[in-house]
Amino acid sequence: MNFFLQQLIQGISMGALYGLIAIGYVLIYNAWGVLNFAQGDMVMIGAFAILIAHVFMGLPLLIAFPVAILMCCIIGFLVEISAFRPLIDANNTRRLIATIGVGIFLRNLIRVVFGADPYPFPSVFGNTAVEIGGLTIIPQNIWNTVIGFGLVLLLSIFLKQTVIGKSMRATAQDREAARLMGINVKRNMSITFIISSALGGFAGMLISPVFFVIPTLGTLMGNKGFAGALLGGITSNPGSMIGGISLGVLESFGAGYFSSSVQASISFGVLFLVLIFLPAGLLGKKESRKV
Amino acid sequence: MKTFHKIYRVSRIWILLLFALTLPYWIPNNYYLQVANLGMIFAILTLSLNILAGYTGLFSVGFIAFYGIGAYTSAIVVTRLGWSVWVGFLLAGVVSSLFSFLLGLPTMRLRGMYFAVATLAFGEITYQVFLNWTSITGGTKGIKGVPSPEFFGISLRPYSKYFYLILIVLVIVILLTRNLINSRTGRAMLAIRENDIAAEAMGVDVPKFKMIAFLIATFFAGVAGALYGHEVRYVSPESFVNAESAAVLAMMVVGGIGSIPGSILGGFVLTMLPEYLRFLGNIRLVIYGAAIVAIIIFAPKGLGGLIEWIDGLLSGTIKRGTHKKITEKVEDKNGHS
Secondary structure (H helix, E strand, C coil), X not given: CHHHHHHHHHHHHHHHHHHHHHHHHHHHHHHHCCCCCCHHHHHHXXXXXXXXXXXXXXXXXXXXXXXXXXXXXXXXXXXXXHHHHHHCCCCHHHHHHHHHHHHHHHHHHHHXXXXXXXXXXXXXXXXXXXXXXXXXXXXXHHHHHHHHHHHHHHHHHHHHHCHHHHHHHHXXXXXXXXXXXXXXXXXXXXXHHHHHHHHHHHHHHHHCCCCCECCCHHHHHHHHHHHHHHHHCCCCHHHHHHHHHHHHHHHHHHHHHHCHHHHHHHHHHHHHHHHHHCCCCCCCCCCCCCC | CHHHHHHHXXXXXXXXXXXXXXXXXXXXXXXXXXXXHHHHXXXXXXXXXXXXXXHCCCCCXXXXXXXXXXXXXXXXXXXXXXXXXXXXXXXXXXXXXXXXXXXXXXXXXXXXXXXXXXXXXXXXXXXXXXXXXXHHHCHHHCEECCCCCEXXXXXXXXXXXXXHHHHHHHHHHHHHHHHHHCCHHHHHHHHHHHCHHXXXXXXXXXXXXXXXXXXXXXXXXXXXXXXXXXXXXXXCHHHHCHHHHHHHHHHHHHHCCCCHHHHHHHHHHHHHHHHHCHHHCCHHHHHHHHHHHHHHHHCCCHHHHXXXXXXXXXXXXXXCXXXXXXXXXXXXXXXXX
């Protein structure tokens, strides 16, 4: 029983991070109509941003975190304004290719600058396990879960309660109508990209003490976030969190009860099964499409 | 001026063919000859991706997997089972198509974007299989000593001879692609690309024609993989990593989506260019990424558009054939494509 709970906690903490990445995919999908293949690479950018701020520049964590988030926002904004904004009226094919191109660019730029070798990152909340009621718990995992859920909660409050959030949702629903209602669609697009870059980057910062910081982190985590987003239904914000956590728990049980080599293939397995049997995901609406 | 246009129109294909046939003599160095061969192999691969992505609108993000399956199939049957290299070439295409059939069964009913996701996962899994199924694929060490083909006792091992084999395959693939696009099947594929719902409403069996495009494209990709394996005579997983899929995608976009001459030029130029720009080193893929974005924004027709324009000027007519009308991009303001 203890083993079961242990795996569950481990899974939820990883899953919360997958959910954070997944929400970035969902936000951009809703606003822009295509999957952002560069979202995973924003996770990697986030990990490198905190590495630069904390390890290379030696800033204390409380300052390093905001600095790194600011870096992610700036990079997200630069990407949006240079690669995505010119295509605001283009068809989906061109947008999809643009996101793939941005992903290739970011991944290899970081690899050229920092090399392909992994950088270790010091633990933030301590790696010494704590015994609570017979369970060994690593503080980092608990904090990841708390922060992950906290951010998602904040995001949903932001989207539901603030004027900017409401106009973002309006833009996602119908761009033309939103424009007619006097909403600044271009600014909204920028804000959407900046928020999803920051969320992806934040996930990267939380992952870096658990994983190594490496240029291919984006592909690895991007795939998981992707699978989580699809499992939850690509259009639903709460769905992506549920999808991410389900994926994390599945992975954790797979690694615990079978072997760790199973873990890597679980996200791909989930991806295929969802695509075949449940294309709308757990909470997604079935899209009706028109010509 | 009129006579010039006339002469050009009659002679352009022969000039091109003459240039292609004499190319090995233009390239002084054996090393660059090998690179030119690789460029032509990538041209075949790019063209096959274009059948899938450019003409049918199915974006494959892990396309290098089928190239890898082809290379491994041929290398395995030739080195382990001792079969003829020519059988290896054919089997490479068939096995590659077989895998695309299995992948296509569940995914052909999905929209293009989901298909891209599925192929991404497939590419990743295929690489893992190449890497870890040591008893068959040799793991990280790969398969060494893949033999060169022989043609009636003439060894095609020298790059200058192997060149002609690749050229023949390339010409066959070009002709088949051109005929395919102008056939009933090809028009169905174009209709699916422009709007799958409209195509379905017009009576096009969308999953069936998507599958046909997928099978044809992966067959060519498999053959290209086998050509690669027998040229470098060594097959290892590192040649089929995801970054290579990105490179092929870049070749297609730079060459021009849905353009046959563009694909060939894109494959050739993007293979040759890094060799001449060696000092750039790893920046190759950074530039590819930026080039994809820049071309998709500023010149969605890529090099193919440029060739079409020059060709139109030289032959005196900016052609307005039926083919071009069909392939013209329909820009949808609402972003529903």
